[in-house]
Amino acid sequence: MWNRLPGVWICVAFAIASVLFALLATNAYYTSLVVWVLTNAVLASALRFVLQIGELNIATAAFFGIGAYTTAITAVLLGWPFWLTLLLAPLVAGALSALFGWVTLRTKGPYFLLVSFAVTEVVRLVYTQTNAIGGNSGLVGMFPPMAIEAYYPALAVALLAATLFALYGVERSDLGRLFKAIENNDAIPRSVGLNVVFLKVLCVVIAGSAVGLAGGLHAYANNVIAPSDFTFFVAILALAYVKIGGEGHALGPVLGAALLTLVGQWVAGISAWENIFYGAVIVVTLLVFPGGLVGLAARARGLVTRSAR
């Protein structure tokens, strides 16, 4: 898989550069920005991962929150060790995604979309109603241990980048091909004896674990989490990243997340214009270049090779 794809090596180099940047940069604002960009990239990639089976999973936001809350609860309330709290985030998020998938993947299309949306709201309501985990104000005080604290951004970036490569690896594997086959027509994989529901649940679990890990890392990076950080809006922004970057390639959501997160930095704060900005970007991209950045690049390359001939 590796030697056939020179682009992968460029991405690996880029990931190493980001880790080094997070390790060496002294400005805390820039290091946290790099972590934030990669967190968004994982959210967007996980959303696109489930789009492979043709479903739009708004509950991506819920599993991000579940990961963050798992880490925060075990770290702050139970005082468990750092690595264990971080390991539990993807495990718990993955287990709950399995339950979620098993219940909801009987439906598809608009029903699945609306149910995943409802689940996200339920989970958020549960946080606000549970006083033991801070209710509306959430949890405070997740700090990485002293020995790691200085390297934490680099660690987070490395783990998030590894997650992105893992998602890409699954997409390129035979399993990824099965997911695509389900999207095209799920009667055909079923007719050759594959358990389609199991495969769909598996797809949701892989994506759920990935965002769960991102949530756990986010809890330590941010030190504070609250229910309002995990509304369905998180998934909607992730969808915007996917759309801008382009669904056609695994790189799309990463590019979209990087671009919009960085540009979003200077529209942030003025909430009315922030909304209008994101909304306009989504509408214009969808109507004018539906393939996103990746689609544009592919088209440009097509033009170049054609004219070279």
Add this chain to the structure above:
Amino acid sequence: MELFVQLLANTLQIGAVYVLFALGLTLIFGVMKIVNFAHGGFFTAAALIVTSVVPFATVELGAPLWAGYLLAAIVAIVVVLCLGALVYGIGFQHVLKDLNGSFILSIGLLLILNGAYLAIYGGAPRTVPQVLPGTVSIFGAALTAQRLALVIVAAVVTGGLYLLIERTRLGLALRAVAMDQEAAMLQGMPFKRVALYGFLIGAALAACAGVLMAPINAVTPVSGDEFLIKAFIIIIIGGLGSVPGAIIGGLFIALIESVGGYFFDPSTATLATFILVIAFLLVRPQGILGNVE
């Protein structure tokens, strides 16, 4: 008995707005096969317009309150219809029957609309003076005159929509397109025009709901979004695209909310509805009156 009647009255007044809102959403889904996240935007636009036209008409023009409110209602519905036509022309007609594409488009529109409302009106809640003061007592249950009027108007509008869909040529076309778009086109029905009419009727229903709610609840730029979440649950329960399903679902959710809100507290009731929906899906994924795809 008194408690029972009171809870029933509460159910009807909450349910009336839910039904109007969900009917528009389900109609748009049925005809165009799109999930319109921007539907709350129509509701909010109408309610906000009422909050600015009523003071203008009563203070600047010196009109009596009821006349100002009627004027505001007409202005609000006309503006929302124009907004709907604009949104359809620019965006939705290019993504008909594309579930993910139209969903994303509607989210983009929702963000733009919410941002615009916030920029124009600010975030502070806006109110309209009571149009019909006083309380009415029915079988011992107290009901403000305004809310009673809301229930009656909503029932009339719902009845009107039912007649439109069941008895007119346009209704026949809407049902035919919802059932099988290609077969309808083969019979010579102009799909895009029928879809536009369906979309505008849906937008007008949301505007009606907004106009009716403005004097009852304070209006903010995100008022519509709260109803949107409820309306989604209603149409999942009722069956996507089903008009009677939206009516049954709307009243059902309102019943759970008023009974649950009385015996427990409102957020427990909301939580209960969500859990109910998920349990419901296990048994009947296509909703009460939905068709299996």
